Amino acid sequence: MAGIYIHIPFCRYKCNYCNFYSLASTRNMDRVPHAILNELKKRNDYLAGQNVETIYFGGGTPSVLPASDIESMVKAIYKNYPVEKEAEITLEANPDDLTPEKLSALKKAGINRLSMGIQSFRQEDLDFLSRTHSSSQVTQCISDAQQAGFHNLSIDLIYGIPTLTDEGWKENLEKAFSFGISHISAYSLTVEDKTPLEVMIRKGKLKPVDENLSLSHYHILSELMQQHGYEHYEISNFCLPGAYSRHNTAYWQGKHYLGIGPSAHSYNGVSRCRNVANLVKYIETAASGHVESEREVLSLVTQLNEYIMTSLRTMWGCDLVKVKHKFGSGNAEKLLVNALGYIETKQMVYQDGKLILTPEGRLFADGISAALFGEEEL
Ligand code: SF4
Numbered sequence: 001m002a003g004i005y006i007h008i009p010f011c012r013y014k015c016n017y018c019n020f021y022s023l024a025s026t027r028n029m030d031r032v033p034h035a036i037l038n039e040l041k042k043r044n045d046y047l048a049g050q051n052v053e054t055i056y057f058g059g060g061t062p063s064v065l066p067a068s069d070i071e072s073m074v075k076a077i078y079k080n081y082p083v084e085k086e087a088e089i090t091l092e093a094n095p096d097d098l099t100p101e102k103l104s105a106l107k108k109a110g111i112n113r114l115s116m117g118i119q120s121f122r123q124e125d126l127d128f129l130s131r132t133h134s135s136s137q138v139t140q141c142i143s144d145a146q147q148a149g150f151h152n153l154s155i156d157l158i159y160g161i162p163t164l165t166d167e168g169w170k171e172n173l174e175k176a177f178s179f180g181i182s183h184i185s186a187y188s189l190t191v192e193d194k195t196p197l198e199v200m201i202r203k204g205k206l207k208p209v210d211e212n213l214s215l216s217h218y219h220i221l222s223e224l225m226q227q228h229g230y231e232h233y234e235i236s237n238f239c240l241p242g243a244y245s246r247h248n249t250a251y252w253q254g255k256h257y258l259g260i261g262p263s264a265h266s267y268n269g270v271s272r273c274r275n276v277a278n279l280v281k282y283i284e285t286a287a288s289g290h291v292e293s294e295r296e297v298l299s300l301v302t303q304l305n306e307y308i309m310t311s312l313r314t315m316w317g318c319d320l321v322k323v324k325h326k327f328g329s330g331n332a333e334k335l336l337v338n339a340l341g342y343i344e345t346k347q348m349v350y351q352d353g354k355l356i357l358t359p360e361g362r363l364f365a366d367g368i369s370a371a372l373f374g375e376e377e378l
Pocket of ligand 1: 010011013014015018019020022059060061094117
């Protein structure tokens with residue numbers, strides 16, 4: 001089983017906190033679908049005939065494209081790859097793109113899951129983040145999407161925003177619950193270097209982010225999600241029973257995926273490759289059939305460390321039987337011995353052969369993973 005990721009690098013506006021590869025310009029936008037179709041056709045051997053279980057349009061903001069372009073890409077995937085009958089087909093969308101007409105057209109194009117970048121239901125937070133949609137557009141687009149038959153809905157929320165009090169954060173979450181949204185991704189606001197947000201905070205024009213506020217929001221998040229029956233299945237992801245993002249879960253489980261579009265990554269179990277993060281170069285090289293890309297062959301120790309890092313982020317944890325099978329019993333034993341300190345401090349549990357972070361341990365997931373990494377080449 002494998003996945004296909006399509007990167008659409010355009011946004012209507014560059015949000016002040018964003019450091020993804022995306023362009024706030026429509027220049028060359030009409031050339032990209034054709035380049036993507038070309039790349040899709042040329043790289044149809046990358047997944048070695050594995051069935052495609054998930055397709056994901058990410059960005060950037062894929063909803064800036066006309067639904068007809070999305071439909072052509074979905075059709076091309078079905079034509080060139082063995083797609084499973086019940087494949088999950090997700091599109092990331094921003095509220096300001098989603099009119100009722102666009103929603104119906106996307107449904108018709110084959111999209112069966114929407115991931116909406118709403119970030120907050122409150123106008124003051126949206127203003128702080130320089131988002132272009134309004135709080136009324138947020139509620140409108142969620143009901144329009146449900147009306148259009150999108151029941152597999154995910155929303156992104158951001159916490160730790162200086163304008164967001166504990167009460168405001170609870171309101172945001174309650175609002176999401178009131179819509180019966182089955183999947184919620186919640187991220188702490190991170191101030192990335194050289195973003196306009198970082199510059200404005202440095203110059204004193206915007207309030208700085210307070211770690212204690214983020215921590216308080218994280219505790220509220222965990223508690224309310226649990227009360228409302230959501231599973232905390234990955235550090236930043238929550239869902240009602242069974243409504244996991246199949247595409248993202250496949251990444252965390254180390255399944256193979258093909259990434260199409262500028263800057264997209266692909267992974268086939270032994271190597272990772274990254275398409276050129278330059279739109280014009282991408283379009284030109286896709287036309288000639290060979291997209292410029294960088295390939296990194298992953299050593300065994302890198303594969304082990306990636307598995308430790310991604311699996312510990314999930315509620316399924318790091319499976320020592322898998323580690324033993326793929327990396328040898330010595331590595332599985334070493335991992336368990338190194339984890340004992342975290343088990344003692346109750347940041348981790350060991351059950352059914354798996355190391356799983358507790359809610360307390362999840363706060364330090366990156367540091368704990370790094371401490372468990374193997375160092376020597378296997
Ligand atoms: S819409 Fe998303 S990808 Fe685009 S600039 Fe904003 S945060 Fe970045």
